[in-house]
Amino acid sequence: MKILQPPSWARPKGFSNGVAAKGQMIFVSGMVGWDAEGKFVSNEFVGQARQALKNIVAVLAEAKAKPEHIARMTWYVVDKKEYLAASKQLGAAYREIIGPHYPAMTAVQVTALMEDKARVEIEVTAVLPD
Numbered sequence: 001m002k003i004l005q006p007p008s009w010a011r012p013k014g015f016s017n018g019v020a021a022k023g024q025m026i027f028v029s030g031m032v033g034w035d036a037e038g039k040f041v042s043n044e045f046v047g048q049a050r051q052a053l054k055n056i057v058a059v060l061a062e063a064k065a066k067p068e069h070i071a072r073m074t075w076y077v078v079d080k081k082e083y084l085a086a087s088k089q090l091g092a093a094y095r096e097i098i099g100p101h102y103p104a105m106t107a108v109q110v111t112a113l114m115e116d117k118a119r120v121e122i123e124v125t126a127v128l129p130d
Contacts, residue, residue: 015105077086
């Protein structure tokens with residue numbers, strides 16, 4: 001996997017501008033903050049994001065992939081202010097679960113998610129090298 005960073009651009013914090021990769025593509029559906037039994041582990045944003053990231057890692061493991069194989073990540077949040085206010089705690093949870101790997105990333109605020117209790121939903125595309 002190669003990080004795409006135009007030399008004259010400021011380096012982004014917490015994500016990459018682009019990623020080039022080749023290999024087996026893995027698409028992980030949007031994950032919310034519930035456990036294997038479909039029960040939410042927290043009503044708080046960071047607690048839900050932490051669990052969603054753990055769920056992503058579990059799904060990737062089914063393809064023998066790891067967090068460092070994530071090429072693209074999209075975050076859907078119901079409250080932009082809540083997301084921004086949690087940035088320090090969120091960053092710590094991200095580094096704990098995903099590590100020092102920063103794929104191409106997008107975050108968007110949405111009016112609602114399909115699960116009423118969900119504060120965040122995260123989907124990823126990973127590439128397992130040949």
